[in-house]
Amino acid sequence: MNRLRTISVIGLGYIGLPTAVVLASRGVSVVGVDINSDVVARINRGEVHIVEPDLDAVTARVVQNGLLRATTSVSEADAFVIAVPTPFHDGKADMAYVKSAAASVAPVLKAGDLVVLESTSPPGTTEAMVVQLAALRPDLKFPGRQDGACDVRVAYCPERVLPGRVLVELVENDRVIGGITPECAARAEELYRIFCTGSLLRTDVRTAEMCKLTENSFRDVGIAFANELSVICEKLGVNVWELIRLANHHPRVNILQPGPGVGGHCIAVDPWFIVAAAPEQARLIRTAREVNDAKPAHVLANIKAAIAGARAAGIRPTVGVLGLAFKADVDDFRESPALQIAEAIASWSNCEVIVSEPHAEALPGRLSGLKHVRMSGDVHELIRESHIVVMLVNHRHYKEISREDLEGKAIIDTRGVWS
Numbered sequence: 001m002n003r004l005r006t007i008s009v010i011g012l013g014y015i016g017l018p019t020a021v022v023l024a025s026r027g028v029s030v031v032g033v034d035i036n037s038d039v040v041a042r043i044n045r046g047e048v049h050i051v052e053p054d055l056d057a058v059t060a061r062v063v064q065n066g067l068l069r070a071t072t073s074v075s076e077a078d079a080f081v082i083a084v085p086t087p088f089h090d091g092k093a094d095m096a097y098v099k100s101a102a103a104s105v106a107p108v109l110k111a112g113d114l115v116v117l118e119s120t121s122p123p124g125t126t127e128a129m130v131v132q133l134a135a136l137r138p139d140l141k142f143p144g145r146q147d148g149a150c151d152v153r154v155a156y157c158p159e160r161v162l163p164g165r166v167l168v169e170l171v172e173n174d175r176v177i178g179g180i181t182p183e184c185a186a187r188a189e190e191l192y193r194i195f196c197t198g199s200l201l202r203t204d205v206r207t208a209e210m211c212k213l214t215e216n217s218f219r220d221v222g223i224a225f226a227n228e229l230s231v232i233c234e235k236l237g238v239n240v241w242e243l244i245r246l247a248n249h250h251p252r253v254n255i256l257q258p259g260p261g262v263g264g265h266c267i268a269v270d271p272w273f274i275v276a277a278a279p280e281q282a283r284l285i286r287t288a289r290e291v292n293d294a295k296p297a298h299v300l301a302n303i304k305a306a307i308a309g310a311r312a313a314g315i316r317p318t319v320g321v322l323g324l325a326f327k328a329d330v331d332d333f334r335e336s337p338a339l340q341i342a343e344a345i346a347s348w349s350n351c352e353v354i355v356s357e358p359h360a361e362a363l364p365g366r367l368s369g370l371k372h373v374r375m376s377g378d379v380h381e382l383i384r385e386s387h388i389v390v391m392l393v394n395h396r397h398y399k400e401i402s403r404e405d406l407e408g409k410a411i412i413d414t415r416g417v418w419s
């Protein structure tokens, strides 16, 4: 292992920081690079800027041991792992962060180096990155040349960790490694062998890029089925949670759980990369996105009806909103349907709103600064003071709420916690 003495991780967010920390915990000298100087300063103090079990303790240890250091500028290393954002805007993947990360790596590359892209990307991105690097460094040979000569190996290795279990899954998950050439994949495998105990599955670069998008599209289609069922069941007066529980007793049926929509940086976004790449063919994948994206409006219609019911009885109701994160027990609000729903309720003036989110210190986004919206850290107080209780995120903190606590309240339970 030998050849990879110094590894640079570009982008120290939800993926890059744990990857840097785990590599460093295996004794590799890791330089983490981020354009955000606050993030860099925090990490160099041995602190973390994201909530992830055990990440704070391991980060503090590797920083103290001198195995991880963070910086805002890229320097020489034996391998570069790029984990920068790839948002989706206006029907297109925004590859600006990947391009700028590749541009920052190019000047320090030398023969023998490895570059691995981990950011979720449309098919063809890694090949485009090779073209970009080759243009910036005409003195180096990049993979894919007719003559087979190659100074710098390039691969794509998608990340499939579950927030909340990142440090475990980074190590234990199987990984797909796509090389521009088989030699590139073999070289990248050496890097992942440092910390992965799961199988390392080599393939070509486009299959690896497509694999990540396929996994999340598969999940999205499954959730869309459950969400569609929940809306159908509401119309037909059937308890969807019981229905799914019973149907799942069939030995070959495994229906996922409905919710208020689909959020997060991956499942709500990645299927669009496939739709954008093959718009005519990706009909089911597109429809699943549309079904899931329509669910928050359905939940809001139910809340509106509950408010109208209270107002008809002469009450200006208080709506208690439980959870804003995109899923249980994480502090990530990106693409969160819960946040979207809470912001919509807060934009109405016909109710008071109390919001609970154990992973936020203050009201995020458009929720802050509104007179009729406040945050509460005490769920029992929130329930007591609310006429309408909206369960959006089944954080473990809410397990203490019993059905008796909800006596006499209008309940909109999008997670089936009390159903």
Ligand SMILES: NC(=O)c1ccc[n+]([C@@H]2O[C@H](COP(=O)([O-])OP(=O)(O)OC[C@H]3O[C@@H](n4cnc5c(N)ncnc54)[C@H](O)[C@@H]3O)[C@@H](O)[C@H]2O)c1
Binding pocket: 010, 011, 012, 013, 014, 015, 016, 033, 034, 035, 036, 039, 083, 084, 085, 086, 097, 100, 101, 104, 118, 119, 120, 121, 159, 160, 161, 162, 163, 265, 266
């Ligand atoms: N978060 C997840 O659970 C998850 C899971 C699988 C895959 N991914 C993918 O991994 C990639 C990274 O996601 P994330 O959640 O870690 O993002 P993030 O926003 O948490 O972190 C990205 C970091 O990159 C930094 N950055 C941006 N441009 C940079 C540059 N040019 N040089 C150095 N740093 C730069 C940002 O300041 C930020 O700190 C995305 O493509 C995402 O789709 C994320």
